[in-house]
Amino acid sequence: MIRFDDVSLTYDKNQAPALEHVSFNIARGEFVFLVGASGSGKSSLMRLMTHEVAPTDGEIHVAGRELRNMPRRKVPSLRRDIGVVFQDFRLLENKTVEENVAFVLEILGRRRGAIRRAVPESLELVGLAEKAKRFPHELSGGEQQRVAIARAVVKQPAILLADEPTGNLDPANSDDVVGVLDRINRTSTTLVMATHDNSLVDRLQRRVLEMKDGRLVRDSTGGYRAEALEPDLGELGTRSAYRAAHGSHRLEETP
Amino acid sequence: MRLRFLTSEVWQGVRRNTSMIASVVLVSMVSLFFVGSGLLAQRQVDQAKGDWYEKVHAFVFLCTDSDTNVASCAGGEASTAQTEAVKSNLDNLRPLVTKVDYKTSEQAVAMFREQYKDSPYVSSVDAKSMPAFYEVRLSDPQRFDEIASGFQGMPGVAHVSNLHQVLAPFFSFLNMLGVGSAIIAGLMVVCSILLMVTTIRQVAFTRRRQVGIMRLVGASSATIYLPFVAEVLIASLAGAVLASGLLWAMVHFGVSGLASSGGGFVNLIGDSDVLVVVPWLFLGAFVLAVSTSWVTLRRYLKV
Ligand SMILES: Nc1ncnc2c1ncn2[C@@H]1O[C@H](COP(=O)(O)OP(=O)(O)OP(=O)(O)O)[C@@H](O)[C@H]1O
Ligand SMILES: [Mg+2]
Numbered sequence: 001m002i003r004f005d006d007v008s009l010t011y012d013k014n015q016a017p018a019l020e021h022v023s024f025n026i027a028r029g030e031f032v033f034l035v036g037a038s039g040s041g042k043s044s045l046m047r048l049m050t051h052e053v054a055p056t057d058g059e060i061h062v063a064g065r066e067l068r069n070m071p072r073r074k075v076p077s078l079r080r081d082i083g084v085v086f087q088d089f090r091l092l093e094n095k096t097v098e099e100n101v102a103f104v105l106e107i108l109g110r111r112r113g114a115i116r117r118a119v120p121e122s123l124e125l126v127g128l129a130e131k132a133k134r135f136p137h138e139l140s141g142g143e144q145q146r147v148a149i150a151r152a153v154v155k156q157p158a159i160l161l162a163d164e165p166t167g168n169l170d171p172a173n174s175d176d177v178v179g180v181l182d183r184i185n186r187t188s189t190t191l192v193m194a195t196h197d198n199s200l201v202d203r204l205q206r207r208v209l210e211m212k213d214g215r216l217v218r219d220s221t222g223g224y225r226a227e228a229l230e231p232d233l234g235e236l237g238t239r240s241a242y243r244a245a246h247g248s249h250r251l252e253e254t255p
Numbered sequence: 256m257r258l259r260f261l262t263s264e265v266w267q268g269v270r271r272n273t274s275m276i277a278s279v280v281l282v283s284m285v286s287l288f289f290v291g292s293g294l295l296a297q298r299q300v301d302q303a304k305g306d307w308y309e310k311v312h313a314f315v316f317l318c319t320d321s322d323t324n325v326a327s328c329a330g331g332e333a334s335t336a337q338t339e340a341v342k343s344n345l346d347n348l349r350p351l352v353t354k355v356d357y358k359t360s361e362q363a364v365a366m367f368r369e370q371y372k373d374s375p376y377v378s379s380v381d382a383k384s385m386p387a388f389y390e391v392r393l394s395d396p397q398r399f400d401e402i403a404s405g406f407q408g409m410p411g412v413a414h415v416s417n418l419h420q421v422l423a424p425f426f427s428f429l430n431m432l433g434v435g436s437a438i439i440a441g442l443m444v445v446c447s448i449l450l451m452v453t454t455i456r457q458v459a460f461t462r463r464r465q466v467g468i469m470r471l472v473g474a475s476s477a478t479i480y481l482p483f484v485a486e487v488l489i490a491s492l493a494g495a496v497l498a499s500g501l502l503w504a505m506v507h508f509g510v511s512g513l514a515s516s517g518g519g520f521v522n523l524i525g526d527s528d529v530l531v532v533v534p535w536l537f538l539g540a541f542v543l544a545v546s547t548s549w550v551t552l553r554r555y556l557k558v
Contacts, residue, residue, distance in 0.1 A: 050471065073475075080473030090464055094267075106260040107474045155472065 001159060001190045002026040002049060007058030009044055009214075017056070018044045019214045026192065028158070031185045033201045034194040036211030042194040045211070046161045049192075050082055051075050063158050080108065083152030083160040083189075087167035089144045091136040091151075098123065098132040101151045108155060122154040123147075126180045142173025149180055153189065160184060162193040166200070174200065265485045268458070275454045276490045282450050283494025283543075284501070286443030287536045291502040293436035294532045299524045300429045303422065313391040313402045315341060316413045319360070322386070327408050333387070337411025344405070345391060351401065354392035360385045386413055444543065447494075451487055451547045458483065459556050466556060480552045488544040495540035499533045 009019040019041045034042045047053045051067050060067040063081040091100050105115045123129045126146035166174035185191040210218035318328035345355045363385045403415045469479050506529050
């Protein structure tokens, strides 16, 4: 679903590259955590996936498309297959919850009937059906993030990218949000989530890609299959138990 | 994006940016008003020149009964012999004179009515006050003086006149007006373009989150640009409506007022000429708004 082959990215010729020789392959329906210190390149990876930036080197395949030579006019169609959620929610303050979600479908020119059906479904999925008429400022942070998730998935993307979606939330709200993401992943949506929250990563026991200074330093693939592993949220597993069950390997750090 | 959604977005956008939209409306109005004034001045020149101006270089007016104060008209209306004499003298001046046409006073009245049918003077003209005349075309219009000196004072000739000399100051005034309007219009169009660019950039900035979402969701660039283009277009078309109103008021009350206060022996432009100019203003507003906003968006709003 998402494949990086030896991808490097340099934003600015005078600066060190943001990403160097990154390769990985994410299969359809996987749930992958992207971890690493601040500035290690997690957001840059996501920006490459949505083609907001083009790689300096290497090949990227997303949802069956090769991104390096993709003409500009094909970019919108790539982005229709990807939903994105950010740390700061980015809701439209002057629109209600349901208008925020409907906005996506309006932009994509969907029919009124289809929008009337899809929006409540999507709000139901994130548990906010009753708050459809509220404005964003009338919601808690966790609820706002769930609206953002509803907005990201209402067009039924094959891939959902979440860049530190719980970064601004307290633990209880974080759990709500991750619970929703997990549910979405079970509808065979490929999910990539960047996070600093190690306890979350440990608890969910999903594949982990660890970045350090623009390099991929760990990929806990170890024969992992998305459907083989379905720990419920809240069922606490330790990292060591997870490793014992599925294996993990450190990638060679190239100098 | 469907029309219903586009309309509601544009309507909200216009409401939230009232002052910016209003400034675009006003600047478009002023610039289009000057564009329109230039066009009208040009039309006035063309209309006033009419058919005669280019073709006929001199008129030799014969005496009528009422020309008693002119010495050469002592005998009253020009006699047939006098008329013939003028004709043969004109023929003798070939090849300077290339064409001579005789018009009886009845023909003259008919022509006058035809030429100046919109003018308030027409009703006051009758066959008696309109002299018979010779239309003379010269191989070299500069040598009009030779005709004037040769025929002024000849028995039966009331006076010799030259449309070019009579109308030249009027035309140069109109041309100045036209050129002046064109210059102001050019400057104002530049102003409107700059203002549109600034407005679009400001509005795009205030809506950066919305634009960012549209972009990430997979909206095509046309979809992202459309609300912006529509808002600027509405504003500049509103400007065109106001400019048309101003032009109409200027022509209806100003120019027509000029005519009724005896503003000259030429056909003046009227309301119908404003109607001819107005569609061009709308076309101009459309092209200006769409091309300016599209280029600005392509430049500043990368998708
Ligand atoms: N638009 C940009 N222009 C120039 N350099 C950039 C840009 N975006 C990111 N960088 C640089 O690229 C590197 C990786 O940044 P990135 O945002 O991908 O890190 P991150 O892992 O998402 O960090 P964080 O956890 O703080 O969000 C950093 O050194 C950063 O300074
Ligand atoms: Mg980041």
